[in-house]
Amino acid sequence: MKLEIISFGKISEFIRQQQIEISDVINTDQLKSYLETSFPQLAGMKYKLAINQNVIQSNQSLKNEDKVAIMPPFSGG
Amino acid sequence: MKLEIISFGKISEFIRQQQIEISDVINTDQLKSYLETSFPQLAGMKYKLAINQNVIQSNQSLKNEDKVAIMPPFSGG
Amino acid sequence: MSEKKLKNIFVKGAISPGFIADSIAKHATKTAIGGHNIFMGQVRKDEINGKFVAAIDYTAYEELALTKMDEIREDIFAKYPLNCMHVHHSLGSIQAGEICLFVFTSSAHRKPAMEACNELVERIKAELPIWGKEIFEDETHQWKENI
C-alpha cells in the first residue's frame, strides 16, 4: 500500500513529506507502530493522525493512496 | 435650609436645576416626600438621590447648602 | 487634603474606528500582554411602536460617574491580573450604527482580559450615572432603560 505522509510542527523537523510503500499495515494502529519504529523520536510524543483531512479518534482502516498527516498538539492563537 | 437641586434624564424634563429654601426637612426621606409633593410626576417613578456626589442608599440627614441630585435609573452603555 | 485626579472616560460624540485602532496600536510596545479583549456598544436602530431610533443622546452626571468609574477601575485591577484597562463613553448625540462605548482590557493570558471586560461592561451599565435619550426619526424621543 502506498501512503502520502505529511507532518507539522515539531514533528516536521524529523519526518519530512514523503511517499511510503508499506505492506502488513492495514489500519491506523498498525501505522502508528510502524511510524514509531521508523522514527523513534515520535514514540515519546503526543500526536494525532489525520487521514485525508479527518482527524482519527480511534483505530481506522487504511487504503491505498491515503494522505496521512502526523500532527503534534496544536498551538495556535 | 438651602439646597441646590440638579436632575438628570427623564426627570430633568420636569425638575430643572434650582436652589430651594425649605424648612421642616432635615433628612433625605423628608426631602423625598417634599419633592414628590412639589413635583407629582416624580411620585410614580423610580429614582435615586445623591447628596454631594454620594448616592444615598438609606435615609441620611441633610445640611445647609447640600447639593442634591435626582437621578432616574441609569441607561449608559 | 490632596485632590485625586480622576481619569476622564467621556468623549464628545461617537467613538471612531480610527480611535480604537490607535488605542490598539499603543499596546505593541507592551510585550508582556498576550490577550486583549474589547467590547463596543453600538447604537441600534430599534423599532419602537412603529418608529425607528435615529440616534441616542447621552448625558451624564459627569463628576459622580468619574468618581464611581475610579472605584470600579480599582476593584477590577484588584480582582484580575490586568496589564491595561481603558474605558471610553460617548456624550451627546450618537447616530444609529455609531459606537458609544469602548471597553478595552489586556492581560498576559486571555481569561482575565475577557472576564474583566465582561464585568466592567456590567458595572458601567448598572452603576454609572449616564442616561440615553432615544431620538426617533420624527424627532420625538423616549428615555432608554437598561434591562
Added chain:
Amino acid sequence: MSEKKLKNIFVKGAISPGFIADSIAKHATKTAIGGHNIFMGQVRKDEINGKFVAAIDYTAYEELALTKMDEIREDIFAKYPLNCMHVHHSLGSIQAGEICLFVFTSSAHRKPAMEACNELVERIKAELPIWGKEIFEDETHQWKENI
C-alpha cells in the same frame, strides 16, 4: 457533488490595527447590532530559560483548519443569536507585540457576542491544526504548547 467554498481565516504576517479598524467600520451599516466583542492574541516576549521570545512563526494544516473552522462557525451560529462573526489568524513570523489572532463577534445585545467570542477563542486554540514556533533573540527556537 458541489464543493463548498471555505472561508479563509489565514493572513500572511501580523494583523494590523488598521485592518481591525476597517473591520469595525464595516459594521456601521448593520444597525441591528448593539454589541461587538473582539479578542486579539498578541505575541508575548516571554522569558524562557533566560532567553526572550522575539517572534512566533505560525504554520498550519490549512485545508484541515479551514474545514474545522467551518464546523466551529456553524456550531457557534447555531448556538448564539449572532449578527456577525469574523476570525483571522496569522501565518508566518509575527514579532513580539504584534497581533496574531483576531476574533470579532456582534449581536443585538451584548451577552451572545461576549460568550460566542470566548467560546470561539477556546475552540480555535484547541481544535485548529496550527503550530507556533517560538523564535528566541539568538535565533534558537522551541515549539509553543497551548496549556
